[in-house]
Amino acid sequence: MRSLIGSVAAIALLAGCKGGEKLASKEKADQKPTQSQPSPQLAGAAVTGENAYFGDLHIHTKNSFDAYIFNVRTTPDDVYRFAKGESVRHPAGYDIKIWGDPLDFVGTTDHGAYMGILPAMDTEGHPLSKVEWAQGMFGTDPELITRAFGRIGDSVRSGVPYDEIYDRDIIDDAWKQSVDAADRHYAPGKLTTFSAYEYTSVKTREGGDGFVGGNLHRNVVFRDKAPKRLFSTLDSTNPEDLWDWMDNERAQGRDVMAIPHNSNVSDGLMFDLVTYEGNPMNKAYADQRILNEPIVEMTQVKGTSETHPALSPNDEWANFEIYEDLLSSYTKSKITGSYVREALANGFKIEKEIGTNPFKFGMIGASDSHVAGGAFDEKDYWSKVGILDATPESRGSVPPKGSKSWEGIERDQNAEHWFSKWGASGLAAVWAPENTREAIFDAMRRKETYATSGPRIKVRMFGGYDYDARILEKSDMVAQAYAGGVPMGGDLSRSETAPRFVVWAMRDARSAPLQRLQMVKSWYADGKAQEMVYDIACSDGDTPDPATHRCPDNGASVNLENCSVSDDSGDAELKTVWTDPDFNSDVSFAYYVRVLENPSCRWSTWDALSKGTDLHPDLPPTIQERAYTSPIWYNAQ
Helix, strand or coil: CCCCCCCHHHHHHHHCCCCCCCCCCCCCCCCCCCCCCCCCCCCHHHHCCCEEEEEECCECCCCCHHHHCCCCCCCHHHHHHHHCCCCEECCCCCEECCCCCCCCEEEECCECCCCCHHHHHCCCCCHHHHCHHHCCCCCCCHHHHHHHHHHHHHHHHHCCCCCCCCCHHHHHHHHHHHHHHHHHHCECCCEEEEEEEEECCEEECCCCCCCCEEECCEEEEECCCCCCCCCCCCCCCCHHHHHHHHHHHHHCCCCEEEEECCHHHCCCCCCCCECCCCCECCHHHHHHHHHHCCEEEEEECCEECCCCCCCCCCCCCCCCCCCCECCCCCCECCCCCCCHHHHHHHHHHHHHHHCCCCCCCEEEECCCECCCCCCCCCCCCCCCCCHHHCCCCCCCCCCCCCCCCCCCCCCCHHHHHCHHHCCCCCEEEEEECCCCHHHHHHHHHCCCEEEECCCCCEEEEEEECCCCHHHHHCCCHHHHHHHHEEECCCEECCCCCCCEEEEEEECCCCCCCEEEEEEEEEEEECCEEEEEEEEEEECCCCCCECCCCECCCCCCCEECCCCEECCCCCECEEEEEEECCCCCCCCCEEEEEEEEECCEECHHHHHHHHHCCCCCCCCCCEECCEEEECCEEECCC
């Protein structure tokens, strides 16, 4: 295996240094919305992403209804303590601590709907504690918890509040406390904190039971200043009304973006080809959407939203942490319209018809932890929601009742459908000049971001027309790459010459070595989304087969008896300059890089080993951790 460190230049260049009232729905006119523009990108050298920063912008505390119900009692302050590397108490009674170094940036994203209401209902002497259905609502009985969750969830999904508990003063105070905590813990250059919350829209199926529906959740993140009152699904369940509210916030000097998540369980709605109300998209809609939602979550605890084996049958790595059940149900989500790679291709179709691509987004990852911090390490996994999935037995990774074998075991269906299918993912990464609110937010705005499934893999991607292989050996490679092209999130104009891409990745020393770099290409042709996956750099000195575009097997293996991995394959870093061999100058393309590690044990295998039980027969014993860059777009028009 090649040396872990590589060259001094590799470290310096790749790793970097660390330093409302309800709005009425309305028909949008086919013109650009009137609004102020987002904060300007940093000028000159400041616009270059010199440093890699890792963070999490999707974390819940006791102020979220679906956390408090599951016995979570942590606060926004605990989120920031966890991010700094301190221990936090899990609701099941044990301590949790972040894997590896502290985070560089973080945000608490409690649900805007009923924020802080349930703690008030559970406070003796508080007026809301006297509400009839607050009696007996809280406890540790799973059936009681599930019933309470369902009742609150019904209101959140419908957008119709329960008048007896919908107290905006309490919600406003909980939001103020969240904003104050972010401001209190903000330490420029060390820890960047953002005021944020979750907008929790779900569109129920027509003719359904009123609960099952497509996830249209967004995390709303403010650049710096935050308003006194947030906009939730109890104001409107239509994301377009959220965008209107965000446009108004921006006009008042508070820049803000929304980050969609879990499109994988959106029932085909997150990247549908029509609006929320089922109307055709127009340019005003597309302009407003991409302004307000420049990035999306690619991966998190509740599955990976890159693609699905049914959409990508020729992608051998498409079946990664697939989670398909609609939230809190055993009903499968519709696949088409739910995944990022397909949406990137469909965006070109829409752009050709109306003039703007509403799916021209970058990528990040997040945890969606409901216990103040994400379990990013497969070896130390505490799952997501609280006491329901806090142990290997309750999350279905080991047989219940002390059994060592799965033979003849009656399996818990919640664990089978939900908890066992969740993953130790993910992280957001940005390339920015410094660790401040302005620099991190602006990097997200320009999409110089990427996602990982947990490890702190570092990856760069640049596109241009004049790069050659010698750039990889230059001490000022990054400066030359910026000068000669665009980074991830950028655009390339039409050319008869095929674009060239500079790609460079470095492993996380705490995780497995790198196995390969891949270029994923999406486009729209012949009436449907198209894709191609190319291996562009191989570990161990190998090269891709030009006929199959695949690296040879590097022989990496995992010993399932102790989860040790082979130490004679894989690389610490991989780099290449790649040219698309199938380029067509008349077709627009989206290109993004996927980095794959060697295989390692999944968290469920680690759980089984820790308890000395047989592996779950229906769960994958190993995974290949990975990273996904934001795309670079080639525009043929």
